Amino acid sequence: MADISLKGVVKRYGRTEVVHGIDLDIAHNEFVVLVGPSGCGKSTTLRMIAGLEDISDGAISIGPRVVNDLPPRKRNISMVFQNYALYPHMTVRENLGFGLKIAKQSPAEIARRVDEAAEILGLGALMERTPAELSGGQRQRVAMGRAIVRHPEAFLFDEPLSNLDAKLRVQMRTEIKKLHRTVKTTVVYVTHDQVEAMTLADRIVVMKDGHIEQVGTPMEVFDHPVNTFVASFIGSPPMNLLPARISDGQVVFAGGTGLPVPTRLADRVRDGQEVTFGLRPDDLTPQGHGIARGGERAQLTLEVGLSELLGTETILYTRIGDQEVQGKMFGPRDVAAGERLTFDVALDRAHLFDTVTGRSVRRL
Amino acid sequence: MGRTLRKRLAAVGLWLLTFVLMVIMCVPGLWVVLTAFRPNAEVLAKPPVWIPENPSLNNFAKIFGFGADQVAIPVPAYFANSLIIALTSTVIALLIGMSGGYAFARYRFRFKNGLFLGLMLSRTVPGIALSLPIFIIWSRLGLIDAKLGLIIVYVALNVPFTIWLIDGFFRQIPKEMSEAAQVDGCTRWQAFWKIEFPLAKSGIASAGIFAFLTSWNEYALASNLTRSTDSKTLPVGLMDFTAQFTIDWAGMSAMAVIIIVPALILTFLVQKHLIAGLTFSGVKG
Amino acid sequence: MTDRRPPFWQREKYTPYLLLLPAVLTILFVVLLPLIFSLYTSFTGYRLIRPESLWQWVGLRNYERIFGDRDFWVAFGRTVIFLTIALNLEFLLGLGIALLINKITWGQRTLRTIMMFPMMFSPILVGYQFKFVFNDNIGILNNALQALGLSDGAIPWLVDKYLANFAIIFAEVWMSTSVFAILLLAGLFAMPRDPLEAAKVDGCNAWQVFRHITLPFLMPFVFIAMTIRSLDVARAYDIVDVMTGGGPAGRTELLWTLIARVGYDNARMGQANAMAYVSIVLSIAFTYYFFTKLMAARRYMGGAD
Numbered sequence: 001m002a003d004i005s006l007k008g009v010v011k012r013y014g015r016t017e018v019v020h021g022i023d024l025d026i027a028h029n030e031f032v033v034l035v036g037p038s039g040c041g042k043s044t045t046l047r048m049i050a051g052l053e054d055i056s057d058g059a060i061s062i063g064p065r066v067v068n069d070l071p072p073r074k075r076n077i078s079m080v081f082q083n084y085a086l087y088p089h090m091t092v093r094e095n096l097g098f099g100l101k102i103a104k105q106s107p108a109e110i111a112r113r114v115d116e117a118a119e120i121l122g123l124g125a126l127m128e129r130t131p132a133e134l135s136g137g138q139r140q141r142v143a144m145g146r147a148i149v150r151h152p153e154a155f156l157f158d159e160p161l162s163n164l165d166a167k168l169r170v171q172m173r174t175e176i177k178k179l180h181r182t183v184k185t186t187v188v189y190v191t192h193d194q195v196e197a198m199t200l201a202d203r204i205v206v207m208k209d210g211h212i213e214q215v216g217t218p219m220e221v222f223d224h225p226v227n228t229f230v231a232s233f234i235g236s237p238p239m240n241l242l243p244a245r246i247s248d249g250q251v252v253f254a255g256g257t258g259l260p261v262p263t264r265l266a267d268r269v270r271d272g273q274e275v276t277f278g279l280r281p282d283d284l285t286p287q288g289h290g291i292a293r294g295g296e297r298a299q300l301t302l303e304v305g306l307s308e309l310l311g312t313e314t315i316l317y318t319r320i321g322d323q324e325v326q327g328k329m330f331g332p333r334d335v336a337a338g339e340r341l342t343f344d345v346a347l348d349r350a351h352l353f354d355t356v357t358g359r360s361v362r363r364l
Numbered sequence: 365m366g367r368t369l370r371k372r373l374a375a376v377g378l379w380l381l382t383f384v385l386m387v388i389m390c391v392p393g394l395w396v397v398l399t400a401f402r403p404n405a406e407v408l409a410k411p412p413v414w415i416p417e418n419p420s421l422n423n424f425a426k427i428f429g430f431g432a433d434q435v436a437i438p439v440p441a442y443f444a445n446s447l448i449i450a451l452t453s454t455v456i457a458l459l460i461g462m463s464g465g466y467a468f469a470r471y472r473f474r475f476k477n478g479l480f481l482g483l484m485l486s487r488t489v490p491g492i493a494l495s496l497p498i499f500i501i502w503s504r505l506g507l508i509d510a511k512l513g514l515i516i517v518y519v520a521l522n523v524p525f526t527i528w529l530i531d532g533f534f535r536q537i538p539k540e541m542s543e544a545a546q547v548d549g550c551t552r553w554q555a556f557w558k559i560e561f562p563l564a565k566s567g568i569a570s571a572g573i574f575a576f577l578t579s580w581n582e583y584a585l586a587s588n589l590t591r592s593t594d595s596k597t598l599p600v601g602l603m604d605f606t607a608q609f610t611i612d613w614a615g616m617s618a619m620a621v622i623i624i625v626p627a628l629i630l631t632f633l634v635q636k637h638l639i640a641g642l643t644f645s646g647v648k649g
Numbered sequence: 650m651t652d653r654r655p656p657f658w659q660r661e662k663y664t665p666y667l668l669l670l671p672a673v674l675t676i677l678f679v680v681l682l683p684l685i686f687s688l689y690t691s692f693t694g695y696r697l698i699r700p701e702s703l704w705q706w707v708g709l710r711n712y713e714r715i716f717g718d719r720d721f722w723v724a725f726g727r728t729v730i731f732l733t734i735a736l737n738l739e740f741l742l743g744l745g746i747a748l749l750i751n752k753i754t755w756g757q758r759t760l761r762t763i764m765m766f767p768m769m770f771s772p773i774l775v776g777y778q779f780k781f782v783f784n785d786n787i788g789i790l791n792n793a794l795q796a797l798g799l800s801d802g803a804i805p806w807l808v809d810k811y812l813a814n815f816a817i818i819f820a821e822v823w824m825s826t827s828v829f830a831i832l833l834l835a836g837l838f839a840m841p842r843d844p845l846e847a848a849k850v851d852g853c854n855a856w857q858v859f860r861h862i863t864l865p866f867l868m869p870f871v872f873i874a875m876t877i878r879s880l881d882v883a884r885a886y887d888i889v890d891v892m893t894g895g896g897p898a899g900r901t902e903l904l905w906t907l908i909a910r911v912g913y914d915n916a917r918m919g920q921a922n923a924m925a926y927v928s929i930v931l932s933i934a935f936t937y938y939f940f941t942k943l944m945a946a947r948r949y950m951g952g953a954d
Contacts, residue, residue: 493925494925
C-alpha cells in the first residue's frame with residue numbers, strides 16, 4: 001500500500017526521446033488510468049514504474065523508496081499484462097502460487113493465499129487446469145489472481161481488456177472495479193479506450209506524444225478539457241471542433257454562421273482572435289429533444305443529413321457553416337434527410353480553444 | 365458423378381506417382397541395409413542375388429569382433445569415439461548456443477545484425493578449407509589425433525546453427541512471460557530457468573539433436589585431424605574398408621547401418637521442431 | 650534509500666555481449682584465427698615435410714601459380730557447374746515434391762516421413778551408398794539394367810568422364826533435395842488461404858495462382874533453403890571423396906578434393922591454403938547473397954525487427 005510518484009521521468013531509446021519528463025503523484029489506494037492513443041508513452045511509463053524499462057532521467061518512487069535502480073522483483077508491485085502472460089506449463093494453482101514460491105513462503109501460506117485469491121475471483125473450479133484450457137475471460141481472471149495473491153503495494157494493468165470481445169470487456173471492467181473495492185490497493189491502469197478510462201478511474205491521466213496533457217477526475221476531464229486533444233479524445237461521439245473567429249461578441253464560423261460568445265468566457269477572448277469552438281453532440285439538440293437542464297442557450301436552424309438511430313437517442317449529422325458536426329436527439333422521432341430543425345446550443349457547456357496553442361481559453 | 369470419379373482417380377494417381385518417387389528415393393539406402401544382412405559372397409555373386417537367401421547378423425558380429433571371422437577394423441573403438449566426441453561437443457555447443465540465442469532473441473544491442481551474420485558466415489567456411497590451418501595449429505598444440513581436438517572443432521561448427529535455431533525458439537515465447545516472472549519476484553536468471561527454459565526445452569533438445577548429428581556425421585575435418593583408434597570416428601573408420609584389396613561390401617554396409625541407425629531415430633524425434641525452428645526464425649525474424 | 654547501481658556485468662546494456670562472449674570466443678579461436686593463419690600461410694611456401702618453410706615468404710606466388718594452373722581452373726569450373734546444376738535440380742525437384750505432397754491428403758504423414766529419409770544420411774554414407782549402387786561390377790544399377798535386358802555390358806558409371814560427373818551430381822541431389830522439399834512444404838503449410846481464394850475468385854487459373862500468389866509467398870522459404878544449403882555445400886567433398894576420390898585421373902576433381910590432394914597428399918600447405926581461400930570466398934559470397942535476399946524477403950513480408 002503506497003503512493004507512487006513520478007518526477008521528471010524521461011525515457012530515451014538511443015537518441016529518440018519517447019517520454020518527456022513526466023510528473024505525476026498517485027495517492028495511496030487511488031485508481032489512476034493512463035489513457036492516450038497508441039505511441040503516446042503510456043505503456044512505457046507503466047513499464048518504467050514496473051521496472052521493466054530503465055528510467056533515462058528523473059525519479060520514480062513507490063512509497064518512501066526511490067526505485068529507479070531496483071529490479072522489478074524488489075519493487076513489490078504486480079502487473080497484469082495485455083496477453084496475460086500466464087505460464088503455459090503450469091496449472092492455474094501453480095500460476096497463482098508462483099510468486100509466493102519464489103518468495104519462499106511456506107506451502108501452507110501459499111495454499112491459504114492462493115485459495116483466498118481464487119475465492120475472490122471465483123476460480124475454484126479451474127485450479128488444476130492449464131492456461132490453454134481456459135477461455136479469454138478466465139485467463140484474465142487468473143492473471144488478476146496472480147497479481148493479488150502477493151498483496152503488492154500497487155497493481156499495474158497494461159491494456160488488460162484489449163484482447164477480449166466487447167461483451168466480456170464490459171463484464172471484466174466491472175470485475176476490475178469491484179476488485180479494487182475489495183482489495184484496497186493503488187492501481188495504475190493503462191488503456192487506449194477512453195470508455196474504460198472514464199468508467200474505472202478515480203483520476204484520468206491523458207497522454208499524447210510522451211507528454212501528460214491533463215490529469216483530473218473523469219468529470220473534470222470530460223467537462224473541462226484543457227485543450228483540443230483532450231476534448232476530442234475523451235467522449236464518444238467526439239466533441240465537435242469548429243474553427244471560428246471572435247467578432248463583436250460573436251463566434252463566427254467559416255461560412256458566416258455566428259453564435260454568441262458564451263458569457264462565462266466573454267472576458268477570456270479578444271476581438272479578432274482565431275479560436276476553435278468545441279461543442280459535444282449532447283449539447284447540440286433539436287428543441288424539445290435535449291437534456292432538461294437550465295443555462296445559457298442559443299438557437300440554430302440546421303439541415304439534417306444522415307441520422308443514426310441508437311435506441312434512446314439518435315445521432316444527427318448536420319453542418320454549421322461548411323463544417324460537418326454531430327448533434328444528438330434524445331427521445332427520438334423519425335427525421336427525414338434534408339429536414340430543417342431548430343437546435344438548442346448549450347452555450348454554458350461549450351468550449352473555446354485558442355487556435356494557435358490549442359489550449360482552452362478558460363482560466364486554468 | 366463423373367466429375368467426382370475423375371477427381372478421385374486423379375487423387376489416386378497423384379498418390380501413386382508420389383509413392384513411386386519416394387520408393388526410388390529410398391531404394392539406394394534400403395539396398396545398403398539389405399546388404400548389411402547378407403554374406404559378402406552373395407553381394408559379389410553373378411548373376412546377382414536380389415533377395416537375401418540366408419539373412420544373418422554375421423556382418424555385425426564380425427565388425428564388432430564377435431564370432432569366428434573378424435575384420436581388422438576396430439569398429440567398437442570408433443563407435444565409442446564417435447559417441448564421446450559427438451555428445452561432449454553437443455552439450456558444450458548447446459550451452460553456448462542457448463546463451464547466444466537468448467541474447468539474439470531478447471536483447472537489442474549494437475552490431476546485432478553484424479554479429480549474427482558473422483557467426484553464420486563462419487559456418488560457411490568449407491570443412492576441408494578450415495582443416496588445413498587447424499591441422500597445422502592442432503599439430504603444434506598436440507591436438508591431432510585427440511578427442512579433445514575434434515570436440516573443440518565440432519563445438520565451433522555447431523555454435524552458429526544452434527544459435528540460429530535456439531534464437532527462433534526463444535522468440536516464440538512472448539517476452540511478457542519473463543517480465544511477468546520478474547514482476548512476480550524472479551531475478552532475470554530465475555525467470556529464465558523457471559519460465560523460458562522449460563517452455564523452449566523441446567526446441568532446445570532438437571537443436572541439440574541437430575548438433576549431435578552434425579558431429580556424428582562429420583567427415584572432412586575428422587578424416588584429416590584423426591589418425592588412430594584414439595580418436596577416429598565412424599565416418600573416418602568406414603573408409604578403412606576401402607583401403608583393403610577387396611572391398612568388404614557387406615561389412616561396410618553393416619557399418620553404414622550402425623552409423624545411420626542413431627541418426628534415423630534422432631531425426632524422427634525432431635523433424636517437427638526442426639522445420640518449425642528453421643522457418644520461424646527465418647521468416648518471422 | 651536507493652540501492653546502489655548494480656555492477657556493470659549485471660546491467661542490461663552489457664548482458665547481451667556477455668551472453669554472446671562464449672560463442673564469439675569459440676568462433677574466434679576455431680575459425681577466425683585459423684583463417685588468419687591460413688591466409689598468412691597462403692603467402693608462404695609452407696610444406697608439411699619442411700616445417701621451417703612456414704617462414705618462407707613468397708608473396709603472391711602461390712596465387713599466381715594456382716591461377717596459372719589449368720587443373721585448378723578445371724576443378725574450379727567443375728565446382729561451379731556442379732553447384733549450379735545440383736542446386737537448381739534440388740530446388741525444382743524439391744518444389745515439385747512439396748507441391749505434390751501438399752496436394753495429397755491421405756497418407757501425407759507417411760510420405761513426409763519417407764521424404765525425410767535422405768536427410769538422415771551423412772554425406773559419407775551417401776557417397777558410400779552410391780559408390781555401391783554405381784559400381785560397374787556388382788552395383789544394383791548395372792545388375793538391374795542387365796536383368797531387364799537394357800544393357801549387356803558393365804556400364805562404367807564411376808569411370809567414364811560424363812557418367813562419373815553425372816553420378817556425383819545424382820548423389821548430391823539425392824542427398825539434399827529433401828531439404829528444399831521440407832522447407833518449401835513448411836512454407837506451403839504456412840500459406841494463408843485467403844489470397845489463394847481471392848485469386849481464384851478473381852479468375853486466375855491454377856498456373857496463374859501458382860505464379861502470382863504461391864511462388865512469391867514461397868520465396869522467403871526458398872531463400873532459407875538456399876541459405877541453409879549454402880552453409881554446407883562443401884559437404885559434397887565427403888561424397889566425392891568416397892565415390893571417386895576426385896578421380897579417375899581428376900575427372901571428378903572439385904575444388905575441395907583438389908585442396909585436400911595438394912595440402913595433405915602433396916603436403917604443399919601454402920598452395921593448398923591459397924586454393925582454400927578461393928573456396929572460402931566462393932562459399933561466403935554464395936551465402937551472403939542468399940542471406941541478403943532472405944533479409945529483403947523478410948522485410949517484404951513485414952516480419953523484420
